[in-house]
Amino acid sequence: MTKGSEPQETIYEHLRSKGVSRRDFVKYCGALAGTMAFCGVPAPVEASGLPASLAGPQADATPLIVRAFETKPRVPVIWLEFQDCAGCTEALTRSQSPTLGDLVLNEISIDYHETLFAAAGFQAEENRDAMMQKYHGQYVLVVEGSIPVADGGIHCTIGGRTALDLLEEAAEGAAAIISTGNCSSFGGLPKADPNPTEAKGVWEIITDKPVVNIPGCPAIPEVTTAVLLQFIVFGTLPELDDLNRPKTFYGQTIHDRCLRRPFYEAGKFAKSFDDEGARKGWCLYKLGCKGPTTYNACATIKWDAGLSFPIQSGHPCLGCSQPNFWDGGGFYQGQSAPLNRPGAAAVGVAAAAGAVVGAGAATANRMKKRRAGSAEPGDEDA
Amino acid sequence: MDWNATLEFARGPFFTAALFVFVGGLTYRLVRVLTLGWSRDRVPSAGSKAGGVAKSYGKGLIIWPFVPWVKQTFAGNAVTLIAGGIFHLGLFAIIIFGAPHMLAWKSMLGFGWPTLPLPIIDWLAAAAIAAMVALAINRVANPLLRKLSGPAEALNWLFVFLPMLTGYMTTHHLLFRYEVIYSLHVLAVDVMLIWIPFSRISHFVFYFFSRTIHGAQFGKRAVTP
Ligand code: SF4
Numbered sequence: 001m002t003k004g005s006e007p008q009e010t011i012y013e014h015l016r017s018k019g020v021s022r023r024d025f026v027k028y029c030g031a032l033a034g035t036m037a038f039c040g041v042p043a044p045v046e047a048s049g050l051p052a053s054l055a056g057p058q059a060d061a062t063p064l065i066v067r068a069f070e071t072k073p074r075v076p077v078i079w080l081e082f083q084d085c086a087g088c089t090e091a092l093t094r095s096q097s098p099t100l101g102d103l104v105l106n107e108i109s110i111d112y113h114e115t116l117f118a119a120a121g122f123q124a125e126e127n128r129d130a131m132m133q134k135y136h137g138q139y140v141l142v143v144e145g146s147i148p149v150a151d152g153g154i155h156c157t158i159g160g161r162t163a164l165d166l167l168e169e170a171a172e173g174a175a176a177i178i179s180t181g182n183c184s185s186f187g188g189l190p191k192a193d194p195n196p197t198e199a200k201g202v203w204e205i206i207t208d209k210p211v212v213n214i215p216g217c218p219a220i221p222e223v224t225t226a227v228l229l230q231f232i233v234f235g236t237l238p239e240l241d242d243l244n245r246p247k248t249f250y251g252q253t254i255h256d257r258c259l260r261r262p263f264y265e266a267g268k269f270a271k272s273f274d275d276e277g278a279r280k281g282w283c284l285y286k287l288g289c290k291g292p293t294t295y296n297a298c299a300t301i302k303w304d305a306g307l308s309f310p311i312q313s314g315h316p317c318l319g320c321s322q323p324n325f326w327d328g329g330g331f332y333q334g335q336s337a338p339l340n341r342p343g344a345a346a347v348g349v350a351a352a353a354g355a356v357v358g359a360g361a362a363t364a365n366r367m368k369k370r371r372a373g374s375a376e377p378g379d380e381d382a
Numbered sequence: 383m384d385w386n387a388t389l390e391f392a393r394g395p396f397f398t399a400a401l402f403v404f405v406g407g408l409t410y411r412l413v414r415v416l417t418l419g420w421s422r423d424r425v426p427s428a429g430s431k432a433g434g435v436a437k438s439y440g441k442g443l444i445i446w447p448f449v450p451w452v453k454q455t456f457a458g459n460a461v462t463l464i465a466g467g468i469f470h471l472g473l474f475a476i477i478i479f480g481a482p483h484m485l486a487w488k489s490m491l492g493f494g495w496p497t498l499p500l501p502i503i504d505w506l507a508a509a510a511i512a513a514m515v516a517l518a519i520n521r522v523a524n525p526l527l528r529k530l531s532g533p534a535e536a537l538n539w540l541f542v543f544l545p546m547l548t549g550y551m552t553t554h555h556l557l558f559r560y561e562v563i564y565s566l567h568v569l570a571v572d573v574m575l576i577w578i579p580f581s582r583i584s585h586f587v588f589y590f591f592s593r594t595i596h597g598a599q600f601g602k603r604a605v606t607p
Contacts, residue, residue: 253560267500269481286481293389293561323386329393334485339394341489347405354406358413
């Protein structure tokens with residue numbers, strides 16, 4: 001993927017220039033409306049120029065999308081990767097509705113992405129700087145990976161500059177910021193105890209702009225594309241919860257929508273990965289499932305074009321979209337278990353401390369009694 | 383409020399601290415009792431001490447709770463016996479055989495055991511909670527019990543009732559988001575653990591202690607405890 005084409009051309013014009021007919025264009029918008037239905041059409045529709053009455057929850061979003069694509073240029077996207085594994089990018093390349101290919105060819109122009117970019121080295125950096133200047137205030141900044149701040153941020157550098165520096169510079173001119181994955185949202189794996197690099201999520205650093213967190217390990221690609229699409233079509237960001245996650249996708253727990261839930265209610269649990277319960281599809285709570293406290297849309301959108309998701313495939317939820325999930329107890333340890341297993345030695349120390357204090361108090365009492373000369377009969381035997 | 387952080391705190395450092403206070407506090411209490419003084423055993427035993435202990439437990443754990451008319455408790459205050467019994471039964475069944483509780487034990491002890499199905503646990507929990515309410519009313523309504531009750535009794539009741547109520551609500555996802563009510567449940571348990579050694583709830587240890595001593599004494603004198 002090379003430098004995106006001229007973003008000032010509208011999306012519709014861009015599609016026409018590629019030979020897409022009007023009929024196919026409207027069909028395509030209808031298909032995207034299906035994706036938008038995930039999030040419902042947001043109330044402020046000024047961006048579309050159509051009457052608000054069209055934007056009720058039941059309204060068909062197709063005309064809004066048609067209008068937006070006819071009037072808007074492709075949105076420039078700058079994608080920064082810091083302390084990450086590129087898993088979110090990997091997942092996004094397998095997005096189904098719309099596919100990343102659709103998005104990139106039609107609605108967005110990715111102007112900088114270390115993994116997908118053909119350019120490399122100084123050439124790529126120059127291209128990014130030029131794009132940031134040209135589209136100052138218009139581009140969407142997507143961040144993948146956490147940002148280390150220890151020792152001035154030197155634990156992650158690209159082209160000789162720290163992640164912290166690069167992020168602050170790119171965030172300054174961004175119209176919207178999206179953190180994809182647990183690392184850029186909440187610090188993820190790099191933040192796991194003892195967090196030697198002092199890894200942080202974007203929203204802990206950039207506080208003067210709305211940051212949409214799409215946590216997950218990786219983030220569900222359809223959620224990322226739906227958020228991007230909403231920004232392209234309506235010029236708005238989705239409604240967010242107190243952890244800055246889109247409410248539509250993170251409003252319910254995995255447990256709320258889990259297909260194994262009836263077994264949970266009936267107390268039927270798989271106790272190992274190959275017992276009768278596992279074969280019968282029973283609840284995975286005893287195998288450490290974190291579904292009850294994990295907010296994400298895996299159970300509804302699923303993965304690989306709605307094929308399956310971990311619990312459906314027989315693996316307990318790891319809670320990968322929650323803050324600090326790496327430190328949330330063992331993956332296969334029951335969620336009700338204490339986070340740290342107090343060692344026998346530590347418990348012994350507590351008991352010994354109690355015994356010492358008790359014995360000390362008893363000795364003090366006895367001495368006091370002796371001094372008062374009021375020892376009771378029988379005490380001398382003690 | 384960040385309930386994820388609250389839950390982490392309740393399951394993590396606060397639980398560890400509560401467990402230490404619980405273990406240290408109970409050991410302290412035991413040592414204090416043991417160092418009160420023992421009389422030297424100068425008289426030869428007329429009977430078997432071990433037999434006395436066995437009889438004492440038999441009566442205390444089997445006969446009196448389930449054949450109540452041999453003792454005054456039932457005639458004196460039936461609510462205390464019935465509701466008290468249901469409460470103790472429900473409580474122990476749940477904290478040992480409830481699936482989430484077994485997992486908590488397993489993580490600390492290193493081994494687990496079979497659990498009871500949720501519907502059974504559920505009824506036991508509901509019965510235990512109802513029994514606790516009945517016991518509270520009984521305590522206020524009965525003139526004798528009212529005289530015996532002070533703030534400590536009210537707190538004992540509260541610190542046991544809160545974990546039970548929040549536990550029931552957690553299981554059924556009632557009123558609050560799961561992580562909120564789950565945090566409240568674990569916090570309530572932590573507070574109870576800290577409270578136990580310094581309250582009469584410590585009878586769950588001292589009961590066995592005193593029953594052993596009494597049984598041995600009765601056995602030694604060859605009288606029926
Ligand atoms: S498998 Fe997990 S999410 Fe599903 S019902 Fe069981 S505990 Fe809940």
